[in-house]
Amino acid sequence: MQSHDLPVLRWGIIATGQISSWFVRDLSLSRQDAKAIHIIQAIGSSTEQKGLKFVETYIPHVSPPPKVYASYEEVYADPHVDIIYIGTPNALHKQNCLDAIKHGKHVLCEKAFAVTSQEAKEIFDSARDKGVFVMEAMWTRFFPLVQTLQRLVHEEKVIGDVHRVFCDLGLDMNLATLKPESRLRSRALGAGTLLDICIYSLTWGLLMLEPRLGDDAEKPRVIAAQTLSEDDEIDIATSVLLHYPSTGKQGILTSTCMAKTPHTFCRIEGTKGYVTVDGVSASAPSAFTYYLKTPEEQSVAGSPMLIKRYEAEHEGFGLFWEADAVAIDIAACKTENGIMPWGETVRVMEMMDEARRQGGARFPQDDNK
Ligand SMILES: NC(=O)C1=CN([C@@H]2O[C@H](COP(=O)(O)OP(=O)(O)OC[C@H]3O[C@@H](n4cnc5c(N)ncnc54)[C@H](OP(=O)(O)O)[C@@H]3O)[C@@H](O)[C@H]2O)C=CC1
Numbered sequence: 500m501q502s503h504d505l506p507v508l509r510w511g512i513i514a515t516g517q518i519s520s521w522f523v524r525d526l527s528l529s530r531q532d533a534k535a536i537h538i539i540q541a542i543g544s545s546t547e548q549k550g551l552k553f554v555e556t557y558i559p560h561v562s563p564p565p566k567v568y569a570s571y572e573e574v575y576a577d578p579h580v581d582i583i584y585i586g587t588p589n590a591l592h593k594q595n596c597l598d599a600i601k602h603g604k605h606v607l608c609e610k611a612f613a614v615t616s617q618e619a620k621e622i623f624d625s626a627r628d629k630g631v632f633v634m635e636a637m638w639t640r641f642f643p644l645v646q647t648l649q650r651l652v653h654e655e656k657v658i659g660d661v662h663r664v665f666c667d668l669g670l671d672m673n674l675a676t677l678k679p680e681s682r683l684r685s686r687a688l689g690a691g692t693l694l695d696i697c698i699y700s701l702t703w704g705l706l707m708l709e710p711r712l713g714d715d716a717e718k719p720r721v722i723a724a725q726t727l728s729e730d731d732e733i734d735i736a737t738s739v740l741l742h743y744p745s746t747g748k749q750g751i752l753t754s755t756c757m758a759k760t761p762h763t764f765c766r767i768e769g770t771k772g773y774v775t776v777d778g779v780s781a782s783a784p785s786a787f788t789y790y791l792k793t794p795e796e797q798s799v800a801g802s803p804m805l806i807k808r809y810e811a812e813h814e815g816f817g818l819f820w821e822a823d824a825v826a827i828d829i830a831a832c833k834t835e836n837g838i839m840p841w842g843e844t845v846r847v848m849e850m851m852d853e854a855r856r857q858g859g860a861r862f863p864q865d866d867n868k
């Protein structure tokens with residue numbers, strides 16, 4: 500496809516924290532295989548100085564440079580902006596999304612999309628009323644490596660029938676050294692490992708245990724335990740067990756902020772063998788390997804043999820795949836994406852609500868019924 504045939508999307512970026520810096524760097528890459536043209540039109544920050552520093556530090560090469568506003572409101576109101584990217588802490592997502600939608604803007608909002616499933620539903624209701632595109636930025640689902648693995652596991656059934664998936668995302672966050680108002684510590688901002696990182700482990704469980712999305716997917720039982728911080732403010736470790744009653748399949752999906760997960764973060768077990776997945780974290784996989792039992796070993800205990808390893812190198816962080824998908828959908832006048840549809844965001848949020856109900860991590864938003 501010639502570059503002039505590609506959809507063009509003009510982005511307004513809300514907040515200048517870490518993930519926004521990754522996102523704009525990925526949007527600004529020159530990529531041979533780009534499926535869209537991304538224009539960084541505007542940046543909204545708490546102060547103009549912070550916004551200008553963000554542009555100078557992360558995207559000095561972008562020409563013309565984006566307009567910098569000292570408020571989010573001015574980005575929502577900018578007629579040259581098509582879509583708002585929201586990179587604020589979790590507890591602010593709902594208001595940011597509703598404000599952007601009110602101005603008729605499309606939205607790509609960081610994970611966790613909201614703090615409760617109720618909040619997520621309110622956002623989608625408002626998007627439906629306005630007819631705008633909205634998606635949770637669950638970027639992992641858009642990695643080509645993940646899609647290749649889904650095909651091998653579910654369509655080619657290379658490891659037979661999947662019966663168990665383990666996935667862990669642990670980071671050594673050293674919370675005591677962070678300021679109480681850090682988004683990783685503050686309950687008011689939606690902190691805790693469940694919403695921050697267990698969401699990726701859950702995503703791997705769902706992607707690998709379920710051959711398809713949506714209404715066809717069987718609803719798993721959620722069994723969860725959480726370890727809360729000493730002041731009971733947030734969860735510092737969560738383990739979720741997904742159990743599919745009709746098949747007995749299980750997902751063992753975990754997170755902690757007390758230790759970094761080793762490079763191999765996921766194992767998918769099937770009747771004929773297993774797959775291991777590697778990467779810096781469950782959010783950004785870089786390789787997988789599958790192992791098969793030999794015919795003699797199908798019936799006896801033994802070590803499966805390494806059959807094939809897939810590695811995928813790419814420039815940047817890998818956030819551009821979700822951005823391309825969004826641009827293609829918007830050009831096609833869609834309001835939701837087929838890989839991360841609204842129903843799936845709500846379903847994952849409901850599982851996290853249930854995990855917190857059992858585990859004990861509470862947010863003020865839980866009382867807003
Ligand atoms: N997809 C991924 O891999 C990742 C996703 N995330 C998600 O992105 C979101 C932001 O995370 P991250 O970038 O690490 O967070 P940061 O703390 O680095 O940045 C958050 C930004 O939000 C703005 N903000 C507005 N109100 C507040 C407030 N009360 N307290 C703090 N910041 C505020 C600030 O920008 P300003 O002053 O410019 O307005 C701030 O810089 C979270 O939802 C997180 O889950 C985070 C990391 C990785």
Ligand SMILES: O=C1OC[C@@H](O)[C@H](O)[C@H]1O
Nearest residue numbers: 610670683695696780782
């Ligand atoms: O999404 C995320 O992935 C990487 C982590 O560092 C971060 O805390 C989290 O928000």
